Amino acid sequence: MSNAFDVIIAGGGVMGCATATYLLRAEPALKVAVIERDPTYARSSTVLSDGNTRLQFNLKENIQMSLYGLEVLGRFGDDLAVDGEQPDPGFRQQGNLFLIDADSETESREGLALQQALGCDVAWLEPGEIAERFPYASLDGCVGATFGRLDGTMSPYAVLQAYRRKAAALGAQFIQAEVGAITHADGRATGTRLATGEALQAGAVLNATGPWAARLAATAGIALPVRPIKRQVFIVDTDLRPEWILPAFFFPSGLYCIHEGEGRFMFGKSSTGSGSSAAGRVCMRSIRWTEMPSWASGPRSRACIWRMAFPGTAFNSATRWGGICPS
Numbered sequence: 368m369s370n371a372f373d374v375i376i377a378g379g380g381v382m383g384c385a386t387a388t389y390l391l392r393a394e395p396a397l398k399v400a401v402i403e404r405d406p407t408y409a410r411s412s413t414v415l416s417d418g419n420t421r422l423q424f425n426l427k428e429n430i431q432m433s434l435y436g437l438e439v440l441g442r443f444g445d446d447l448a449v450d451g452e453q454p455d456p457g458f459r460q461q462g463n464l465f466l467i468d469a470d471s472e473t474e475s476r477e478g479l480a481l482q483q484a485l486g487c488d489v490a491w492l493e494p495g496e497i498a499e500r501f502p503y504a505s506l507d508g509c510v511g512a513t514f515g516r517l518d519g520t521m522s523p524y525a526v527l528q529a530y531r532r533k534a535a536a537l538g539a540q541f542i543q544a545e546v547g548a549i550t551h552a553d554g555r556a557t558g559t560r561l562a563t564g565e566a567l568q569a570g571a572v573l574n575a576t577g578p579w580a581a582r583l584a585a586t587a588g589i590a591l592p593v594r595p596i597k598r599q600v601f602i603v604d605t606d607l608r609p610e611w612i613l614p615a616f617f618f619p620s621g622l623y624c625i626h627e628g629e630g631r632f633m634f635g636k637s638s639t640g641s642g643s644s645a646a647g648r649v650c651m652r653s654i655r656w657t658e659m660p661s662w663a664s665g666p667r668s669r670a671c672i673w674r675m676a677f678p679g680t681a682f683n684s685a686t687r688w689g690g691i692c693p694s
């Protein structure tokens with residue numbers, strides 16, 4: 368294996384693989400290496416994520432990126448086909464419903480005006496309309512909602528694998544290794560040093576190590592303001608059997624709920640700060656009791672999978688709890 372590349376991408380999650388794909392599409396002669404330490408992606412944000420995309424942001428750039436994302440998803444199969452095989456990102460546009468309380472109304476209406484000015488299909492719903500169209504949303508303290516019809520959820524694993532396969536087909540070299548440091552001279556990156564001590568040279572290095580990006584950047588003397596935030600996700604099996612897939616509900620507290628199908632709902636929320644898994648469990652209990660809708664926290668509901676992701680640690684559990692109880 369040659370140790371010299373035009374571009375080294377540290378981290379082979381969705382950002383690393385997508386960047387390799389688009390770089391090689393723009394310039395097929397480039398020698399691109401993607402260095403990923405764990406091909407199972409067990410702790411990568413990409414595969415732990417909920418795969419939801421939305422137009423409902425308050426920042427113009429975020430809205431524009433999401434509009435572009437919808438274009439990409441619209442032609443995903445054609446664009447990322449390899450040997451005639453079209454990948455399916457599993458994109459389901461069930462819509463996102465953001466429930467608004469009095470504290471967030473002004474900000475939400477400002478965001479809505481910006482989204483609509485940029486041509487997004489997002490509408491304001493009064494509480495009566497919400498109750499009529501989406502009877503399962505809990506409306507405590509709700510002054511209205513914004514509904515983005517085109518928002519939806521995809522399979523992050525399928526999207527990652529599609530980019531990884533396409534990048535490899537375009538000539539990217541995937542290396543399974545841990546990048547120990549970014550080497551540099553005169554203020555420019557010169558390559559990477561692997562944890563094994565092996566040196567690889569490159570004209571440019573992309574740090575795509577996600578939650579670990581600040582740690583790797585520090586090896587080049589760069590203080591990167593990237594701070595991982597722990598998020599907890601769990602799936603609840605309920606007695607509810609809606610006739611259609613409900614939109615994803617986003618509550619004012621930050622708790623969200625995505626209908627998986629039949630009676631299964633995924634709940635998630637980011638917590639503030641990091642912490643041990645034990646601290647996380649306590650936090651999760653308080654989430655489900657204070658904010659979950661009654662149909663999801665009744666005595667016959669069962670939380671069956673709990674997932675937690677935060678810097679350097681991810682926890683997956685298939686423990687079946689005896690109902691959602693406060694202790």
Ligand SMILES: Cc1cc2nc3c(=O)[nH]c(=O)nc-3n(C[C@H](O)[C@H](O)[C@H](O)COP(=O)(O)OP(=O)(O)OC[C@H]3O[C@@H](n4cnc5c(N)ncnc54)[C@H](O)[C@@H]3O)c2cc1C
Binds near residue numbers: 378379380417544578
């Ligand atoms: C629970 C959860 C839910 C989420 N839900 C959503 C959502 O609904 N919508 C949304 O848009 N975003 C969501 N996100 C965020 C989204 O997942 C991330 O923004 C995205 O996946 C980041 O991709 P990435 O490639 O930068 O990072 P990652 O997927 O974490 O990839 C980084 C890779 O770098 C590798 N790596 C790290 N250090 C090294 C090293 N030194 N050497 C070699 N390899 C290294 C890791 O193994 C990893 O595979 C969610 C995140 C989480 C945790």
